Amino acid sequence: MIVAERKPFDEIRNMVKGYKKVLTVGCGTCVAVCLAGGSKEVETLNAELNLAFKKDGIEFGAHTLERQCDMEFLSELDAKADNYDCFLSMACGAGIQFLAERFPEKPVLPAVNTSFIGVNLDVGWYEEKCRACGQCVLGMTGGVCPVTMCAKSLFNGPCGGTNKTSCEIHKDQPCAWLKIYERLAGQGRLEQIMAISPPNDWSNQKPRKVIQPGYEERLKAMHP
Amino acid sequence: MITENCSNMVDISISKDVLVIGAGSFGLQAAGQIAAQGYKVSVIGAKTACARQSGCTSEMLEKGGVNIMQDVSIEALAGVVGDFRATLTKNNEKVESIFGAVVVAPQYSYSPLNAKYGLTLNDKVMTLSQFEAIISSDSEKMKAIQNGGEGGAGANVAFLMGFAQEGEPLLTGRVLKGALAVQNMKGCKAYIYAGNVKVGANGLERLFTQGRHAGVVCFKPSETPKVQQGTDLLKITIKDPVVRSDVELTPDFIVVEEGLVVDKQNLDLCAKLRVDTDLDGFLPSNNVHRFPAKSNRDGIFVVNSSLDATNAALRVKELIGDGTKKVVADRAKVDENLCVICLTCYRSCPHGAIFWQNGAAAISPAACQGCGICASECPMDAIQLGEFTDESLRANIKDAVVSAQATQKDAKSEPTIVAFCCKNSALEAFESAKLFGHEMPVGFKIVKVPCAGKVDVEFIMKAFVDGADGVMVAACHEGNCKAERGNTYAKWRVNEIQKRLELMGFGKNKLTFTTIASNMAKEFACKVNDFAKSLEG
Numbered sequence: 104m105i106v107a108e109r110k111p112f113d114e115i116r117n118m119v120k121g122y123k124k125v126l127t128v129g130c131g132t133c134v135a136v137c138l139a140g141g142s143k144e145v146e147t148l149n150a151e152l153n154l155a156f157k158k159d160g161i162e163f164g165a166h167t168l169e170r171q172c173d174m175e176f177l178s179e180l181d182a183k184a185d186n187y188d189c190f191l192s193m194a195c196g197a198g199i200q201f202l203a204e205r206f207p208e209k210p211v212l213p214a215v216n217t218s219f220i221g222v223n224l225d226v227g228w229y230e231e232k233c234r235a236c237g238q239c240v241l242g243m244t245g246g247v248c249p250v251t252m253c254a255k256s257l258f259n260g261p262c263g264g265t266n267k268t269s270c271e272i273h274k275d276q277p278c279a280w281l282k283i284y285e286r287l288a289g290q291g292r293l294e295q296i297m298a299i300s301p302p303n304d305w306s307n308q309k310p311r312k313v314i315q316p317g318y319e320e321r322l323k324a325m326h327p
Numbered sequence: 328m329i330t331e332n333c334s335n336m337v338d339i340s341i342s343k344d345v346l347v348i349g350a351g352s353f354g355l356q357a358a359g360q361i362a363a364q365g366y367k368v369s370v371i372g373a374k375t376a377c378a379r380q381s382g383c384t385s386e387m388l389e390k391g392g393v394n395i396m397q398d399v400s401i402e403a404l405a406g407v408v409g410d411f412r413a414t415l416t417k418n419n420e421k422v423e424s425i426f427g428a429v430v431v432a433p434q435y436s437y438s439p440l441n442a443k444y445g446l447t448l449n450d451k452v453m454t455l456s457q458f459e460a461i462i463s464s465d466s467e468k469m470k471a472i473q474n475g476g477e478g479g480a481g482a483n484v485a486f487l488m489g490f491a492q493e494g495e496p497l498l499t500g501r502v503l504k505g506a507l508a509v510q511n512m513k514g515c516k517a518y519i520y521a522g523n524v525k526v527g528a529n530g531l532e533r534l535f536t537q538g539r540h541a542g543v544v545c546f547k548p549s550e551t552p553k554v555q556q557g558t559d560l561l562k563i564t565i566k567d568p569v570v571r572s573d574v575e576l577t578p579d580f581i582v583v584e585e586g587l588v589v590d591k592q593n594l595d596l597c598a599k600l601r602v603d604t605d606l607d608g609f610l611p612s613n614n615v616h617r618f619p620a621k622s623n624r625d626g627i628f629v630v631n632s633s634l635d636a637t638n639a640a641l642r643v644k645e646l647i648g649d650g651t652k653k654v655v656a657d658r659a660k661v662d663e664n665l666c667v668i669c670l671t672c673y674r675s676c677p678h679g680a681i682f683w684q685n686g687a688a689a690i691s692p693a694a695c696q697g698c699g700i701c702a703s704e705c706p707m708d709a710i711q712l713g714e715f716t717d718e719s720l721r722a723n724i725k726d727a728v729v730s731a732q733a734t735q736k737d738a739k740s741e742p743t744i745v746a747f748c749c750k751n752s753a754l755e756a757f758e759s760a761k762l763f764g765h766e767m768p769v770g771f772k773i774v775k776v777p778c779a780g781k782v783d784v785e786f787i788m789k790a791f792v793d794g795a796d797g798v799m800v801a802a803c804h805e806g807n808c809k810a811e812r813g814n815t816y817a818k819w820r821v822n823e824i825q826k827r828l829e830l831m832g833f834g835k836n837k838l839t840f841t842t843i844a845s846n847m848a849k850e851f852a853c854k855v856n857d858f859a860k861s862l863e864g
Contacts, residue, residue, distance in 0.1 A: 132667065136669035154788065154831065157792075
């Protein structure tokens with residue numbers, strides 16, 4: 104899931120200052136699950152904003168979509184958009200941009216910082232697991248991601264900074280390659296650690312697209 | 328029984344089978360009493376007591392009323408009250424069985440505490456467990472006690488307890504029984520040196536009196552006795568505070584207390600059952616709102632004594648009855664269209680009442696206690712309580728502010744204060760404060776909530792938006808929440824909003840969190856007045 108955190112209130116306040124009618128748009132998918140931008144957070148943020156801008160008479164509306172990363176759901180806002188002079192999106196960076204594309208004439212402001220792709224350890228507690236590098240090596244690394252977990256994102260073994268099971272950046276940060284070693288050893292396939300992963304194509308760092316298998320034909324037909 | 332003031336009742340069916348985990352004396356007593364009520368009982372766990380002596384009749388044991396399953400353990404427990412689905416394992420074979428209720432009779436292990444008295448265990452110095460094993464046998468060691476005294480007479484046995492640990496009633500009972508057994512042996516004498524004595528259990532007073540009448544000597548010194556352990560000599564010295572001199576005893580044997588140990592197995596079981604322990608890891612968690620033998624989960628009972636066993640049997644009967652039960656259908660409902668199955672509710676529910684099915688969270692009407700923690704934590708506002716919908720609470724907040732402001736028009740200007748009052752404590756305290764005529768500010772109004780855990784961040788902010796000068800969240804005392812953690816959640820939320828208020832430049836003092844008991848009417852009024860004063864200043 105994509106994990107986001109709400110921006111500091113001051114930052115949000117400064118962004119919406121000067122507008123008269125603001126629609127706070129929540130997203131009912133990842134950011135709702137990570138308790139950053141679902142309808143509850145929308146209502147809470149609006150209450151805070153109402154309090155802060157009581158004297159300025161700014162009006163704050165609320166609308167939480169199923170997903171801001173699907174235009175079918177964004178279209179729910181078409182009828183409302185004219186009533187507002189600005190959108191405050193609580194979706195991840197993808198959702199915010201898609202909302203901005205849908206309404207190119209309107210300012211769209213981010214109310215959250217998109218943090219990472221991660222897992223839920225407990226209510227409100229998340230940990231990054233994936234950097235979306237586009238060249239997954241988890242099969243060779245015992246399901247431990249060296250791109251995310253290694254401070255240098257090393258593909259082929261630890262660096263000289265591995266220090267008594269920890270990474271040199273911090274004693275609480277385990278060395279990713281130690282974890283990989285332990286996992287592979289535990290599964291009795293340690294010999295695979297010797298396989299060399301070719302360097303990732305980091306030059307491919309423009310916005311990436313994913314077309315799920317089986318959908319290529321459909322896309323060609325629908326979007327020639 | 329407490330009746331619910333709700334119209335929306337539904338019948339649910341409840342399995343009439345009961346699982347007892349822990350085949351010690353108390354577990355088997357519970358099993359026997361539950362089976363006597365006509366329910367089928369399966370007992371798992373290490374068998375450490377005789378079933379017949381614990382009240383299971385031959386008929387129960389032979390005809391399957393009580394089925395003692397040796398070497399079976401529980402791997403997982405899904406489902407909710409009335410429909411618990413237990414995965415039981417034996418030699419890697421798994422079977423899933425359905426039970427209406429589960430009774431846990433925890434089996435803890437003991438740790439010797441001789442080191443805390445500076446003693447080494449040997450033939451003369453033994454732990455309570457070792458002593459119990461000896462006197463229930465016919466061994467050489469038993470003869471040593473019987474004839475171990477001077478000139479072949481009975482031995483003097485000293486028991487040490489309550490100096491090395493806080494202790495618990497079970498330990499007191501074991502020591503009293505042991506001392507009485509010694510005293511009843513011909514020529515033997517028993518001495519008890521007790522520090523902290525826990526006597527809050529059935530029959531302990533009687534046992535103590537019995538011992539005293541038989542001649543057991545009890546000392547309760549204020550300091551830990553000095554114990555000397557020589558090759559042939561044991562010597563216990565205490566200071567007598569009355570005669571102000573040392574009192575010495577040279578017993579033939581010393582029996583040292585033991586501590587109960589919560590091991591990984593105990594904790595694993597609690598995690599599997601999702602039942603809360605107390606701070607030391609013992610079951611159940613303390614909660615004054617709960618009837619004896621109940622745990623934080625409806626349908627899971629905890630038995631630590633004979634009295635608990637009887638109570639559990641009564642509760643099981645009350646729960647299962649004839650296999651159908653009337654429950655409130657809309658105590659808490661999930662809007663399946665809004666739910667994103669983020670699992671926040673499942674993880675936050677203190678009663679284990681939430682599960683998920685068909686792509687949405689679901690709340691068991693039988694297990695739900697209506698505290699509303701889930702509803703307040705839900706990021707999509709997908710959960711609504713039948714009696715306390717978000718809509719009605721928002722309206723109540725508005726009404727509270729408006730009526731508080733209205734009362735002030737003809738009085739001097741005082742701050743408008745809205746207090747969210749938990750119906751289990753603060754609400755009662757408020758009502759009695761009114762009844763007793765304790766003065767409170769005219770601009771003070773309350774909003775009733777089922778538990779402080781139902782006070783949303785949004786509600787507090789809304790009260791300020793609506794025009795409140797101050798907001799108070801009044802919860803039960805720490806460790807006293809009917810919903811285990813509702814007050815804790817409320818406190819966390821208040822702390823968070825205070826931070827946000829400060830960042831917004833409003834100052835955190837406009838919002839306060841307080842804990843109160845239902846009988847603290849005067850204190851409640853004081854707290855409100857102090858808060859009002861702090862807002863004026």
